Amino acid sequence: MTRASLRASLALVAALAVGGAAVVGLLPSYWVFLATSVLITGVALQSLGLVAGRTGMIALCQMSFAGVGAWTVGYLNLAEAPGDLAVWILLGGLAAVPFGVAIGLPALRLRGINLAIVTLSFATAFDTILATITYPGQTTFLQVPRPALFDSDGSYFVFVQIVYAVIAVALEFLARSRLGASWLAVRHSERAAAAHGVSIAASKLSAFAISAFTAGISGGLLAGYLGTLVAENFSMMASLSLYAVAVMTGAHFAEGAIIGGLLVVMFPEILRRFDLPQDIGNVLFAIGATQALSTGETMSETFRRLARKLRPARRTKAADATGASLPQPAAQAAPVALEIDDLSVRYGSVVALDHVNLKVLAGTVAGLIGPNGAGKSTFIDAVAGFLHAYEGSVKLAGAALEGRPAHLRARAGVRRTWQTNRIAPELTVGGYLNLAAKGLTESEIAAILGWLDCPDPEVPVTTVDAGTRRLLDVAGVVAARPAVVLLDEPAAGQSHEESVRLGQRIAQIPKLFGSAVLLVEHDMDLVRSVCSEITVLDFGKVIASGPPAKVLGEPAVKKAYLGIEEESVAA
Amino acid sequence: MDALLTSAVAGLTAGGTYALLGVCAVFTYRLVSVVNFTGAAIGTAGTFALIALTEAGYPTWPSVLAGILVGTFVGVAIGTIMTRWFAESSASTKAAVTVALLVGLIAVGLRLTGGQHPHVMPELFPGSAFRLAGVEVTIASVLTIGLAVLFTVLSDLFLNRTRVGLHLRALSDRPMAAELLGVKVQLLSLLVWGLTGAFTTFALMIIAPQRSPNFMTLSLLVVPALAAALVGLFRSFWLTLAGGILLGVIEGMASTVDSISQYRSAIPFLVVLAVLLWSQREARWDDAR
Incomplete structure (x- = not known):
């Protein structure tokens, strides 16, 4: 950095x-x-x-x-x-x-x-x-x-x-x-x-x-x-026209501010020399700003794009993790990392979650599965503090989280990923990790990126493909080494091989980073291979929980997933 | 006390204008989801067409009509830019575009009207309508408030009682989706821009003699207008109406108190600050992101 x-x-x-x-x-x-x-x-x-x-x-x-x-x-x-x-x-x-x-x-x-x-x-x-x-x-x-x-x-x-x-x-x-x-x-x-x-x-x-x-x-x-x-x-009027110029040239770039300054000062000067009225400048700034807004690209960004074209194309490097070591794992304070009691969420008359109980033990990977609309994402929103209200209690390592807004829960040790990628594209890969986890050294950042096969820290996020951005999401939450990591469908859109590799990494998270993991996923192979306990949600209710082999064999779970009784399949 | 009432009533014309401009802003926002910073500038263009025509010796009323036409036309022109290039943009991009257009409009307007050069604005509705507790209420104030109320009623009826209004309300963020439902979005949007252009022009013609008729001063009436719209949280027409009138009355009253009269154009700022702080008591996330 x-x-x-x-x-x-x-x-x-x-x-x-x-x-x-x-x-x-x-x-x-x-x-x-x-x-x-x-x-x-x-x-x-x-x-x-x-x-x-x-x-x-x-x-x-x-x-x-x-x-x-x-x-x-x-x-x-x-x-x-x-x-x-x-x-x-x-x-x-x-x-x-x-x-x-x-x-x-x-x-x-x-x-x-x-x-x-x-x-x-x-x-x-x-x-x-x-x-x-x-x-x-x-x-x-x-x-x-x-x-x-x-x-x-x-x-x-x-x-x-x-x-x-x-x-x-x-x-x-x-x-x-x-x-x-x-x-x-x-x-x-x-x-x-x-x-x-x-x-x-x-x-x-x-x-x-x-x-x-x-x-x-x-x-x-x-x-x-x-x-x-x-x-x-x-x-x-000076403020207004300054705004138009800033939008037009992209004043948050070093060259944008200078180009803008040149335009503001030199334009009237040139117009004056040609005996033209000087306020034409504002009309041009207005047109320029409108144009920049319609293309979504300021003058500075245009110049940078053209300059990039001139340079020989660089291949996106993978992070070089040789000699780098991962940061120290977080200390596990309590045997139960996350404990949810009687969690209920209502949207008007719709009950999204109905008295859900769930425990994630420290040092383990737990799974939360269920068909679409079962309330899995609502569950994560509630735990991470993104809902206005819910009933029941959420305890992190024994301490209640109620009344704390999302950013304080994140700092306390609940980190989540999102189903859709929400990484600001203007960031670099390293900048993103720095945002996600305060105070990592450059070699630790490189080590984490290398561990997940992510690109080099200097690579801008815009050039990273969608699948790799999902890995970057995971890299961000584990880099912070929180008590609990909530992963919302990290394997969505990944190929089978990628998903297998991701599974191996997720299984290592508790040991390498000290974080317990709650994995929400549709990929049953992945769930089976990494989770020690799973909980199944259907229409907001817990219909089964326990070790994967036992739970996935239960008729109620099969019915929830397939929509039919097992007998009628056999018949 | 009497002086205070007189000055409060004197603020009614301005209040009616702010209310009308504010209701137009809410109307535009709810139908085409644009927070329009050029609202007053559009009306100003029409008003100056009227001034130019009367200064050239044309009779008043045909010039008024021509002025309203010019205002409508400028409104449609800006609407064309917005619907053609920014229909699918985010609300904040659209607002930024109207800010940029405001800069351009004011520059062109000042150039065409000779900057600070004084103009004679014919007073369209001189005289008083009636007396209220011994205070003269001017025709101008009755007219602006009446127009504002009329526009409020019409907007309310259109949005809540007609099929097209309902469709547009449901889909103002997604013009493409409304288009697929068979609503002629382009045409309706332009109609919105034209209609608000015509109404604001007329309102500004009434208030112009009270202000220094200079293109920039009149264009910046958008500030109290947006303050009024914020009172209605860009949703309620009636609250916006009340907010606009109240702003005018407070300004009128402030003008009699010597120590603060010079600072009265700071009133919209204070109102905006108060409304925003009040309206965001409860935490909320930016929409669906």
Whole structure:
């Protein structure tokens, strides 16, 4: 992970240094001045890319956050606060954070559209408030002084460039961290993210907070750039058009933010030189954004796709696990890993689960089988905390789980997989494992991937085929080494040979990882070969339980599966 | 007290407009599942057609009709973009598209109308309708509220009492499925866009003289409109109606209190914040994922 971040960061810093040197050394001062503006807009776009690009929400008040940052800098200047611009800019960024969090709060549980409405109304409110209270020092023409070292336009460009590089590198590391992975996961599927122990609220709020902070910084930079500001600099229209640009170029990519900055600054400049009205720019951004939304691909993604085509195709490598060792297995605290008593679930008048009792002993693989619609997935949902309500009790190693939301159950040691694959495709294989299990070393990740014949950690999930993604699901839950692993039809869609191999792996899970397994599966060969105990559900009731050989021989079980009595088959 | 009542009543015209725009937003959302950020901008386009025509010396009422036609046309044009390219997209993508279109519409609108250049908006319905507890209630306010109520009743009847309405409600997320059932989805969607375009245009024509008639200010009336729609949780027409009127009344009252009158456009934000925090008391997962 960190190696990839370092590589990307070094490339970015090198590109910025070369580009910056070219700008300062070769361009006339007017263009250096414009280039500064490009970078400042780039910072604002990066802040927007974090919310709009990574978490997939519509945020329409980014310039208001920038306004908060700029206003703070102006105020500190007016109040003759100690320190210089660099310190004030930092404080301006921090001042924007509470606003970001407050606005993010209403969007925690509901999706993006509400955030769009909240942010747009905040932008309108901020517009009028700023117009009324005015920018500090606006009436007295008080200039915000630049840091002594970076006073000229040329050197201020270098200052902005340093800030840009610091933010870009920090965001690069964040994006590859577990927190960054959680943003993508939440965007793709909140349930799947919660199943890995990710707190949806913390994930979203952290994105808002960091985004507001970065936007606040861009406002502070703008204050030093222009000296004096007016409310117009942070108008709602500016926020709206920034959003359109971010959607168009893909502002969560390093190149997307720079391209966006270039478009925002250079377009009006070019139009001005041709004596054309400058607001045509917004029309083009609108068209560009609509186009990007209709194809589902931003400019940066298009460039990356074309660049990939130019490079020679790489074969997807399998993970290299030589010399790597699996992480230590979890300690088994109690003899009974999971104990379910009298679990009932009702959907209106339909009884999905009816007084179900089930035990999974530590160190074993238990099976849960039954025909379609028997309530197996409902059972997993209830145990893992994805249902609003159920009756009965779920105990993990003796401790009751009632009242705990899904992500806390996951952290306590109940991990599940899903029937349909819910891995965010933007992640890499290694990033996914890092999300699923905190604090694994690179060699442990490689070992787990190698153990399940999964691809190399650097491989993006988009290029992984559906069957292998199901293995990746299993890799994720076992990597966390929880007390109990609930596997929901892991062999669905696998060929017979693959299914046999998977069976061997599942049988090893208790010994290698210390987790008990509850396997929900239709593949009876698989169930027979790995489970020591099985429970059969039919119409929400337990109709049989015990060792596989005995249970699968019972007439009631045969009837549930075949729909007829055994005698009539024989007849 | 009297001053407060006067100002509350003065807010009724705005309230009626917010309510109508809000009900149109809910109507659009429930039928074609688009949270439409361009709602007010569509009406603004029609309103400025009226201004252009009257400024060019054409008589008022034919110009009003032409303006409504322009609003309808712009609505249909945006509807065409949405149904042609985004019919099967997620609700949040569709909302993002209308945000992008709003940026474009405002830019084009400001260009065509000369930016902040002042315009004379003819007052269509001057004078007062009746007195209420010694306070004049204007014809404009009666008209906007009446229109909003009419649209609410019609939408409610259409969605709950007609076969097509029922079909569309059941299938608004899956236009393809409705199409297979024999509902002419394309045509109906465009009808929705055209109808809401016409109604919002008329409402904006009534309120325009009270505001600075500038393309952007009027387009941004979408903010109180969406706040009203949120009061109805994008489901209930009647709650949206009440929310819109209430917003207008609160704004009217706030305008008399000197210390807060300058900040009154922050009111929709506070309402949105309150409604969202209230409506998400119980935890819920994003739909079926």
